[in-house]
Amino acid sequence: MSRHVELLGRVASLLETTTLNLCVLLAVLMSATLLAELVARNLIGTTLIWSAEFATMCFIWIAFLGSTAAARRRDHFNVDLIGRWVPAGSPAEHWLLALTAAIFAGFGAVLLINGISFAETGMRRFSFSLGIPQGYTMLIMPVSGALFLFYGCVELLELFIDEDRENVERA
Amino acid sequence: QEIVLTAGTESNEDGLYYRTLSLVDENLRENTDGKVALEIYPNQQLGNEASMIEGLRSGSLDIAVVGGANFASFLPEFQIFSVPYIFKDYDTYRAAMAPDSSVWSMMQTKVTDADLGLQLMAPSTVGSRWVANSEGEVESPTDMKALELRMRVQGNPIEAEVWGGYGANPVNMPMPEVVAAMRQGVVQAVENAPDILYTYKIHEAAKYLSRTDHSFYVALVLMGDDAMDKIPEDLKPAVKEAFATAGQQLLDESVAAQERAVEGLVAEGAIITEVDKEAFRAPLGDLYDRVAKGAGAEDILSAIQGL
Amino acid sequence: MSNAPEIALLFSSFIVLLVVRVPLALCLATSTFLSMMVAGMPPVLVVERLYAALDYFPLLAIPFFILAGFLMNQGNIAERFFDLAQAMVGHIRGGLAQVNVLMSMMFASVSGTASADTAGVGSMVIPAMVKKGYSPGFSAAITAASSTMGAIIPPSVLMIVYGSLANLSITALFMAGIVPGLLVGLSQMAIAYRRAVRDGMHREQRPDRRRFLHAARRAILPMGVPIIIIGGILGAIFTPTEAGVVAVAYAVVLIVILRSISLKELPRITREAVLMVALPTFAIAAAVAFGWMIAFLKVPNIVGEMIEGYDIGRQGGLIFIVLIFLVMGCFIDGVPAMIIFLPIAQKVAAVTGIDPLHMAMVIVMTAALGLVTPPFGLCILIAGKIAGVPTPVIVRETMIFVAAFAALILAIIFIPGIVLFLPETFS
Ligand code: NA
Numbered sequence A: 001m002s003r004h005v006e007l008l009g010r011v012a013s014l015l016e017t018t019t020l021n022l023c024v025l026l027a028v029l030m031s032a033t034l035l036a037e038l039v040a041r042n043l044i045g046t047t048l049i050w051s052a053e054f055a056t057m058c059f060i061w062i063a064f065l066g067s068t069a070a071a072r073r074r075d076h077f078n079v080d081l082i083g084r085w086v087p088a089g090s091p092a093e094h095w096l097l098a099l100t101a102a103i104f105a106g107f108g109a110v111l112l113i114n115g116i117s118f119a120e121t122g123m124r125r126f127s128f129s130l131g132i133p134q135g136y137t138m139l140i141m142p143v144s145g146a147l148f149l150f151y152g153c154v155e156l157l158e159l160f161i162d163e164d165r166e167n168v169e170r171a
Numbered sequence B: 001q002e003i004v005l006t007a008g009t010e011s012n013e014d015g016l017y018y019r020t021l022s023l024v025d026e027n028l029r030e031n032t033d034g035k036v037a038l039e040i041y042p043n044q045q046l047g048n049e050a051s052m053i054e055g056l057r058s059g060s061l062d063i064a065v066v067g068g069a070n071f072a073s074f075l076p077e078f079q080i081f082s083v084p085y086i087f088k089d090y091d092t093y094r095a096a097m098a099p100d101s102s103v104w105s106m107m108q109t110k111v112t113d114a115d116l117g118l119q120l121m122a123p124s125t126v127g128s129r130w131v132a133n134s135e136g137e138v139e140s141p142t143d144m145k146a147l148e149l150r151m152r153v154q155g156n157p158i159e160a161e162v163w164g165g166y167g168a169n170p171v172n173m174p175m176p177e178v179v180a181a182m183r184q185g186v187v188q189a190v191e192n193a194p195d196i197l198y199t200y201k202i203h204e205a206a207k208y209l210s211r212t213d214h215s216f217y218v219a220l221v222l223m224g225d226d227a228m229d230k231i232p233e234d235l236k237p238a239v240k241e242a243f244a245t246a247g248q249q250l251l252d253e254s255v256a257a258q259e260r261a262v263e264g265l266v267a268e269g270a271i272i273t274e275v276d277k278e279a280f281r282a283p284l285g286d287l288y289d290r291v292a293k294g295a296g297a298e299d300i301l302s303a304i305q306g307l
Numbered sequence C: 001m002s003n004a005p006e007i008a009l010l011f012s013s014f015i016v017l018l019v020v021r022v023p024l025a026l027c028l029a030t031s032t033f034l035s036m037m038v039a040g041m042p043p044v045l046v047v048e049r050l051y052a053a054l055d056y057f058p059l060l061a062i063p064f065f066i067l068a069g070f071l072m073n074q075g076n077i078a079e080r081f082f083d084l085a086q087a088m089v090g091h092i093r094g095g096l097a098q099v100n101v102l103m104s105m106m107f108a109s110v111s112g113t114a115s116a117d118t119a120g121v122g123s124m125v126i127p128a129m130v131k132k133g134y135s136p137g138f139s140a141a142i143t144a145a146s147s148t149m150g151a152i153i154p155p156s157v158l159m160i161v162y163g164s165l166a167n168l169s170i171t172a173l174f175m176a177g178i179v180p181g182l183l184v185g186l187s188q189m190a191i192a193y194r195r196a197v198r199d200g201m202h203r204e205q206r207p208d209r210r211r212f213l214h215a216a217r218r219a220i221l222p223m224g225v226p227i228i229i230i231g232g233i234l235g236a237i238f239t240p241t242e243a244g245v246v247a248v249a250y251a252v253v254l255i256v257i258l259r260s261i262s263l264k265e266l267p268r269i270t271r272e273a274v275l276m277v278a279l280p281t282f283a284i285a286a287a288v289a290f291g292w293m294i295a296f297l298k299v300p301n302i303v304g305e306m307i308e309g310y311d312i313g314r315q316g317g318l319i320f321i322v323l324i325f326l327v328m329g330c331f332i333d334g335v336p337a338m339i340i341f342l343p344i345a346q347k348v349a350a351v352t353g354i355d356p357l358h359m360a361m362v363i364v365m366t367a368a369l370g371l372v373t374p375p376f377g378l379c380i381l382i383a384g385k386i387a388g389v390p391t392p393v394i395v396r397e398t399m400i401f402v403a404a405f406a407a408l409i410l411a412i413i414f415i416p417g418i419v420l421f422l423p424e425t426f427s
């Protein structure tokens, strides 16, 4: 059982790195687009009418994709109001981590299920400057939902099954 | 018991979109003996126009006032209203927006048939659009070219083509940044209704206003299907009537509002230039047919031309 | 009040989730979703709200001003600011404390966030200060306090978000931040001076001409970044987003020229950079959805009716807003706190007739102050980590700076000219 969890964990880490690399690429594209618009306007005297919309799309994708990776890395900011009562490594902390993972998974499920219908309605929304339906841009919602769901579940498995393994080893 | 419909707009309490909704509210209360009323959320409290349209579709919002240009991303046929001088003059525009006109009923049918979960209830507007610039008087496209104006336009290819064709350099930029950008010389021109220009105090940076009237702006009061279902069958005619009346009242009021805005602008130092409208119209030539064909709006175009 | 159950659920679920250490952005999104469900709204709405929150072009300036600060730190460029600041004010009484504040000021004109300022300045100046005999607590405190300028002196992510949500010109907000930002810095230098006199800190030698010129020459290229940003925006060339793009491009070129990052490190650093952008942006999206729900449930109207009964006037209205934000700033980060309570503040402003730009600056200043107030003052936490000092010690040492900062906010409330002067002069 735990070997499977380990494998899943490695898949999750690979996905995380891949998404972050994709974000880097999007960030480069976003910057290049805006620079190109600046050059076009000031040096050539024309405008790239699609630049604002394309760069905004990159921005939205970076924000949501990046935050899925951050969920995997436990990088999201939280407010520690109860640190005094929940020492690091305590069973209580274990349960709190599990709760966060479960909520990430649940939130991911909501994003995934509703994100699909959201992107579907977006196929009815046309972007004139890009010449494509906005639904393609909106696909980020179900995609990031699926990633949140996956990472949340993997984290739960790691928290419980790996712990069982530790207990067995200790026994 | 009373049915309260939630209605949203991007504009503040002084704007014409907000006024549209308060007129609708007044007429609704009167026509239904207070059984149906509006709760109005101004200042894009419930989101911008695109997300309010989504709200209407998903049922979280009942009514919204949105610009025709934004609605066109949901129904590309409506792009045709963004083409400058699509209405020959103010009278044609008003005739098209009348509740019983062929153009208006075609618009309503198109919205219903598009299966977006929306109904077109009434017209609204921000007035007719003018050009403001910081460099000098503009009477014709030749002046625009001579002044080498960098001009803020709405972010769609038709606008870029039209203003680029006149000799301006179109720039895509959010409206709140325009004044600052003008002071800095990043842009020198902008087109919008005097009411909006006055709100943004554009004249402090760009005092030359050209009365181009290039677009009698088509805005729409939309209702979600879910909202319509909330209204009892026997009240529906009275409700529809209330919207229709409010729409016409708003279009009437918008003329006076525009005059007030222009007076304010002039009092604060703006210089108004009368333009050679023919010179602005002439270069557009085949654009109407091209846009109509591209957007599938040939029928709307011929209905407008038949007025 | 027909919305009472939804309002209660929105706030209570948020607080409960926050207490059990669920990440802030997830707390906001989850409680918004729960409240929407109880209100009988379609579940797709939460997806739509999160997406729409970011689908707005002016927000694009945010990543660039986060990246600019990040690159300054990663590319060892900040070090040159340190040397310059030291050459300029190192010899004044309380030298390194003065250097800390001045360097923060320089850093603030590059970075859009205060936390990058804390990290960048702190990692360099705190060890130096401790070595010279300053207490770690004071060193961390002045670092945290002065880094608030990062959010006030342009560029500022707080201002970009505020301008985007309230439909105000971000350029005007940036201009309005310059004077109060400088005043924060000057007041802190004065405090540091008084303290140095009290503690009998000895004076460093004035640097000789050669050393000064050397530091200045080394800082010329990095100084290009603030010149592009502030000069570009004030002086006729860029919109805020464009200034951000150009500044980042320039910083990248600088790093390549100065060879300050090894190529081997590049993948790790770029991945970290996009995380730095994604994390706050996702929190912004969730906060906008939460704020939308507050507006939808008419919480602002309730507050508006509440204060309409008392004739509190403009100043009273502003003080009321400051108090709300101060309390919130104690628990959640400045940007989300500002977003959530903006609808309420706008209602208060409408009731009492406050100028939008004036209110914006008071709120931005208060949100910046929230970064150094306990228990959740992000800058205090970062500075504490660098100095290895427990939070209560820094909090105690920060109090005098907090008091001076609060006095400045009060001054701005009663003398709007402090913030409105520059934007109005440029009109
Ligand atoms: Na500092």
Ligand code: NA
Residues within 6 Å of the ligand: C107, C108, C109, C110, C111, C112, C113, C149, C150, C151, C152, C153, C154, C155, C156
């Ligand atoms: Na800054």
